[in-house]
Amino acid sequence: MESPQIEMGAFKANGPQGQNGGLRSTSSMVQSLNPRRTIERVLRSIRIVIFTSKLNLLLPFGPATIVLHFAAKGHGLVFLFSMLGITPLAERLGYATEQLTLYTGSTVGGLLNATFGNATEMIIAIYALKNGMIRVVQQSLLGSILSNMLLVMGCAFFVGGIVNRNKDQVFSKATAVVNSGLLLMAVMGLMFPAVLHFTHSEVRQGASEVSLSRFSSCVMLVAYTSYLYFQLSGRSNVYSQIGTEEMPNEDVAEEDEEAEIGMWESIIWLAVLTLWVSILSEYLVNAIEGASDSLNLPVAFISVILLPIVGNAAEHASAIMFAMKDKLDITLGVAIGSSTQISMFVIPFCVVIGWIMGQKMDLNFQLFETATLFITVLVVAFMLQDGTANYLKGLMLILCYLIVAASFFVHVDPHSSDG
Template identity: 40%
Template sequence: MTNKIFMVMTFSGVPLSIIGTLMNWSNILLFFLYCITIIALASYMGRATESLAIVAGPRIGGLLNATFGNAVELIISIFSLKAGLVGVVLASLTGSVLGNLLLVAGLSFFVGGLKYKRQEFNIYDARHNSGLLMFAVMIAFVIPEVFSMNLTKSKTLTLSIGISVILIFLYLAALFFKLVTHRGVYQHERETEEREEPEWGKEKAIAILAIATSIVAYISEHLVHTFEFVASTFGWTELFIGIIIVAIVGNAAEHASAVLMAYKNKMDIAVEIAIGSTLQVAMFVLPVLVLISLFFEKSMPLIFSWQELVAMASSVLLMVVISNDGESNWFEGLTLIAAYVIMGIGFFLS
């Protein structure tokens, strides 16, 4: 039933989005139409991810979902940078970190925990990811802010470029570690599960992911142009739009996929999507955007506001404490969601 609803939303939303763009419909109407269409397309990305995870394993499936999902955010951010909306980009990436760690993981733990009293996931991956999260946010994000106080703009940008290159290198090294040199070394021991049949074959699933991402990219380009009008109409700040609205829409694929996996008690995939996507944003997407911004009129240094840094650091610490035992339940999920709501209220009022 749910798949049929998303199918109707997709096959009506995509043509309506194109028609509305060509006919210059109201920016408010287009904003909500674009958001709904992107969320509907995310359901296809989620189903494709599940098929890939069955065929290739939870790590590859989760990584592909995070990559295609973050491709949407990367595309939105590039168009935003081109438009000179550096603040929106930094805010949306902050929102992505908060959204994945608190909202996506929180909803996954909560929904899965309502069905199962206790759910397990790979404790070794959780600890490995915890170290990378601490490094990315507590070191790579805080250091530029601290040193930029005594640096000129050009030197701050140089520092940001250096840190970005290091982050990209370390992220690629982490993938090599998990998927090549130490693949299977830290295997999660659990009872043998029944062999599932994927809904789609590998080639079809990858094709659907690629097509859905391409359509989302087109819609996202036009979504960016509605931000300023929507902000002025509803009285939303640039910070709130970036951290809450753009992040939720951009991460719709991860939201849908992770919660679905948790409901089916596939916590390794759910956690890989939520935390793996966060790491990809912090250690790859953001550094790449810093380098890409050098080709635009307005460059983007790796400098966040203190509110953004404190929010991200708090989210990382909370996730590390909750996930390091390799288990989850509905109450831990509710705790993460509550933290997200509190931060959302703060950013809305700021």
């Protein structure tokens, strides 16, 4: 009776060669299908995803949003609760994407980051498009770009400069130049429909700017796809981080991250979190106009300033953390990379989705919003041109964001929120 156990023990003791390796893998599969081990892995995954982030203290605001929606019609509280409930979900979406990237490699990982990095903004925008709130879509996506470029990067430069006050932090100028060029291309795509509209030089009033926006959106999507391919192909070594040649081997080994949850666990968590974000986003979008009345805030201020706080929670925390560790190349990848994704992928994607839905979503963001974006891109491009960062540059970017926030607080949108 003992011989089968001895043989199985011998097989497990041998290395993964030939038949012994096959039995070893079969044994591990049997163990993974063990209900007890499955329950342990599920509980461990829940503990890592739910209980390791302090931001998850805001998770109860999600169910409270649904209860409050049916119990009372206070749109202001529903908006605030849903915004607080989505914030930790956006951060956990970024975490699950990073975990899955460790299994898929850099190429697929880059595509995943492009898809899920701004998933919260895309979901909110699609629900707003479904309700015909085109101006809310335009202003919330514009606000995400402004928040990433001014507030997130400004806070990262400021905190990183204070922690590393004895020196100027450096980053790769090549990466900054490429992203600045893409942002300027996005500004060009947004500017021409607005110029057509305000100069009254259209062939067909109203229809030409929509047609131009749809064509420009397809071109911008092609440009962003080409950028992804260029970045993730063999040419990506052009944008290697400064100082990697001088890094000792032990430092390189320390940066090799190990996955905390399994690949399928990451996929399941991405699906669950995306579903929960989409549910809360519907309540958030439906409560925007009511919140504007009850809180006495302009819809433009809510869309440009308050909504991006939800989607940029993960970017804000990670950008500051990497800046404190003197890894500004990663900080720029988080802040400027996210702005590039929104301007060159999410906004054109929303135009195409609106085209499919029958909504006249266009790239005419109106004169005030387009001018704000153009000036912001110029300011940030000049800040990044020398490849150095310090706390003074960070403070200047934060103060620029305060000017933008005050401008939208007193700005009256010439169009209603339903476009």
